[in-house]
Amino acid sequence: MIEILQKSPLFRRMDAGEIQHILRCLGNHRKQYRRQEYIFLEGEPAPRFGILLSGAVQIIKETKAGGRILISQIFPGDAFGLSYVCAGVSYLPISVQAADRSEILFIELEQLVQTCQNACRFHVDMIKNALRLLAEKNLFLDSRLYYISHKTIRERLQSYLEDQEARQGKEFDIPLNREELADFLCADRSALSRELGRMKQEGIIDYHKNSFRIL
Amino acid sequence: MIEILQKSPLFRRMDAGEIQHILRCLGNHRKQYRRQEYIFLEGEPAPRFGILLSGAVQIIKETKAGGRILISQIFPGDAFGLSYVCAGVSYLPISVQAADRSEILFIELEQLVQTCQNACRFHVDMIKNALRLLAEKNLFLDSRLYYISHKTIRERLQSYLEDQEARQGKEFDIPLNREELADFLCADRSALSRELGRMKQEGIIDYHKNSFRIL
DNA sequence: AGGAGTCCGTTGCATATGCAACCATGGAGG
DNA sequence: CCTCCATGGTTGCATATGCAACGGACTCCT
Numbered sequence: 001m002i003e004i005l006q007k008s009p010l011f012r013r014m015d016a017g018e019i020q021h022i023l024r025c026l027g028n029h030r031k032q033y034r035r036q037e038y039i040f041l042e043g044e045p046a047p048r049f050g051i052l053l054s055g056a057v058q059i060i061k062e063t064k065a066g067g068r069i070l071i072s073q074i075f076p077g078d079a080f081g082l083s084y085v086c087a088g089v090s091y092l093p094i095s096v097q098a099a100d101r102s103e104i105l106f107i108e109l110e111q112l113v114q115t116c117q118n119a120c121r122f123h124v125d126m127i128k129n130a131l132r133l134l135a136e137k138n139l140f141l142d143s144r145l146y147y148i149s150h151k152t153i154r155e156r157l158q159s160y161l162e163d164q165e166a167r168q169g170k171e172f173d174i175p176l177n178r179e180e181l182a183d184f185l186c187a188d189r190s191a192l193s194r195e196l197g198r199m200k201q202e203g204i205i206d207y208h209k210n211s212f213r214i215l
Numbered sequence: 216m217i218e219i220l221q222k223s224p225l226f227r228r229m230d231a232g233e234i235q236h237i238l239r240c241l242g243n244h245r246k247q248y249r250r251q252e253y254i255f256l257e258g259e260p261a262p263r264f265g266i267l268l269s270g271a272v273q274i275i276k277e278t279k280a281g282g283r284i285l286i287s288q289i290f291p292g293d294a295f296g297l298s299y300v301c302a303g304v305s306y307l308p309i310s311v312q313a314a315d316r317s318e319i320l321f322i323e324l325e326q327l328v329q330t331c332q333n334a335c336r337f338h339v340d341m342i343k344n345a346l347r348l349l350a351e352k353n354l355f356l357d358s359r360l361y362y363i364s365h366k367t368i369r370e371r372l373q374s375y376l377e378d379q380e381a382r383q384g385k386e387f388d389i390p391l392n393r394e395e396l397a398d399f400l401c402a403d404r405s406a407l408s409r410e411l412g413r414m415k416q417e418g419i420i421d422y423h424k425n426s427f428r429i430l
Numbered sequence: 431a432g433g434a435g436t437c438c439g440t441t442g443c444a445t446a447t448g449c450a451a452c453c454a455t456g457g458a459g460g
Numbered sequence: 461c462c463t464c465c466a467t468g469g470t471t472g473c474a475t476a477t478g479c480a481a482c483g484g485a486c487t488c489c490t
Contacts, residue, residue, distance in 0.1 A: 064377070083357075086343075086350035093358075113342050127328050127342055128301075134349035135301035141356035142298075143308075148363055149401050151478070152446070162279070178468055186364050191447050193469055366448070367476070393438060406477050408439055424438095 004053050005105075008077040012129045014122060022122045029106045033057075033098040040096040046084035048108045052076050055102025061094050073099070082133060085109050148186050153195045156185045161205065161214055171213045219268050220320075223292040227344045229337060237337045244321045248272075248313040255311040261299035263323045267291050270317025276309050288314075297348060300324050363401050368410045371400045376420065376429055386428045 005011045005019050014022070030053070033039055039050065039057060050057075052074050059071040059080065071094055074080045084092060086109065112130060114123075143163060150156045160181075164172050174181065182189040199205045206213045220226045220234050229237070245268070248254055254265065254272060265272075267289050274286040274295065286309055289295045299307060301324065327345060329338075358378060365371045375396075379387050389396065397404040414420045421428045 083350040083353040086346040087354055088347065089354070109343070109346075113339055113346070124328055128324070130346060131301040131324075131328070131349065132303065134346065134353060135298040138298040138349060138353055138356065139302055139304070141353065141360060145356060145360060145363070148360075151401070151403075154446095177466095186366070188366075188448050189468080190449080190470080194447085194471090197469075369476095392436095403478050404438085405440080405479080409441090409477085412439075 001053055001105075004077050005051070008051060008079070009133050010051060010079050010126065010129050012125075012132070014125060018122050018125075022126060025123070026107050026111050031104055031106065033102045033104065035098055035100055037098045038095060039098060039102075039104060040081060040092055040094075042092055042095045044092050045090045046081055046088075046092050048106045049079055049081035049085045050096075050104040050106050051079050053103040053105055055098060055100040057102055057104075058097050058099045059094050060097055079133065082130065083137070086130075086134065144184065147184075153185070153187045153191055154199065156187065157192070157195060157199065158204075160185060161212055164212070165214055171211065173210050174212060175210075177210070216268055216320075219292050220266070223266055223294070224348050225266060225294050225341065225344050227340075227347070229340060233337050233340075237341060240338070241322050241326050246319055246321065248317045248319065250313055250315055252313045253310060254313060254317075254319060255296060255307055255309075257307055257310045259307050260305045261296055261303075261307050263321045264294055264296035264300045265311070265319040265321050266294050268318040268320055270313060270315040272317055272319075273312055273314045274309050275312055294348065297345065298352070301345075301349065359399065362399075368400070368402045368407055369414065371402065372407070372410060372414065373419075375400060376427055379427070380429055386426065388425050389427060390425075392425070 002016050002019055005023075006014070006016065011019055011022075029048075033055070040046065042062065054076055056076075057074045057080065059074065061069045061071055063069060074096075080096060113127060147156050147160045147163075150159055161174075164174055176184055178193060179189050182192040185192065196205075196207065200207065203215055206215060217231045217234055220238075221229070221231065226234055226237075244263075248270070255261065257277065269291055271291075272289045272295065274289065276284045276286055278284060289311075295311060303324075328342060362371050362375045362378075365374055379389055391399055393408060394404050397407045400407065411420075411422065415422065418430055421430060
């Protein structure tokens with residue numbers, strides 16, 4: 001368990017001893033779930049968030065039509081529900097379900113922000129980590145919105161690829177396959193493929209598999 | 216100044232005396248800017264965030280083509296740059312410019328999260344407020360992304376309107392005019408108007424000005 | 431009254447894109 | 461070697477939508 005938490009962004013830069021220590025302040029409230037079991041249910045309030053210790057869980061949304069939309073997948077070490085807890089929502093707009101037998105560590109907002117009686121200085125680090133987590137998600141959503149806000153697939157691709165170039169350099173790999181990229185940019189896979197072909201044809205970009213270059 | 220801060224989400228639920236007190240811990244670092252002057256410049260690191268005390272500032276992004284995209288407008292009491300600071304970015308992807316003569320209160324991350332020497336308990340409140348701010352923005356972006364991820368304007372409208380209905384009830388007003396709604400949903404104003412007309416025609420919805428109802 | 435400005439609906443047209451279907455390639459595993 | 465499966469490129473077609481232009485209703489100001 002400590003090894004998992006060391007990889008968790010919420011416990012970033014903490015060693016095993018520090019985590020041991022802070023776990024006592026946090027209450028160490030753990031629970032096991034069976035496959036398919038609901039962890040949070042749409043419509044509930046959100047008094048605590050979770051950290052997945054083992055297994056796999058999914059954030060899902062049930063549509064009016066009865067369908068289920070997969071919002072995101074959570075892997076061991078990841079936190080989920082943090083935004084809802086920090087925003088203090090009284091009605092969860094999504095459900096969280098175990099995709100496998102899973103173990104969850106639950107943390108309450110008060111436990112996170114209160115400087116504990118033990119006056120442990122790691123609290124400050126963990127608060128910083130929580131702020132970082134929310135802020136990074138924010139920037140990620142911001143950038144995605146920025147890409148999608150362009151009306152044509154070509155413009156979406158260009159804004160995305162320019163961003164990747166700025167981060168990784170002249171020749172860069174993208175971490176998504178074609179289908180994932182199409183989903184990410186809210187476009188049809190075949191239409192995206194077509195547009196990529198055209199752009200290569202016109203000499204705007206060059207690519208091979210997942211390696212790209214803007215010309 | 217205290218009156219402005221009382222309206223600021225970062226100082227939520229604090230009275231004038233508490234704000235006075237916490238300001239001393241925060242350093243009270245203020246600065247005046249003239250119209251057009253840059254407050255943060257694209258490419259800089261982000262060591263501190265700002266709270267607008269008076270005036271107006273804009274978040275802008277310069278495009279490759281030399282154009283300027285207005286990302287968002289900041290009004291007195293609002294914080295800006297918080298996400299970049301909390302995420303610890305070393306390269307700001309946007310610029311912040313004064314749209315009017317403005318006064319800014321600057322706060323550093325360390326000042327926000329460190330329990331101050333004065334051991335003032337308001338720190339905990341402020342940290343909660345910062346978490347809430349980031350989390351709420353998160354949920355806002357999430358919902359917008361959810362609307363936009365639908366491929367047709369009709370579906371975008373439906374998901375948006377259903378959400379508003381869930382929040383406000385059977386008959387609800389939307390806070391955006393047609394042009395703002397079109398921008399928000401990343402659609403063309405005339406196309407959106409056309410689709411609204413069709414939906415009313417088909418008896419799916421009814422509306423008059425900004426008052427809507429789903430049938 | 432007249433003029434300017436804002437907001438919103440309407441329409442004709444070109445086209446970008448979703449959709450469905452099919453094929454090619456390459457890797458994994460028997 | 462063969463089969464199965466995942467990935468991704470291609471294409472025909474219908475249509476949703478961006479774009480540009482215009483007109484009506486309304487407010488505000490002189």
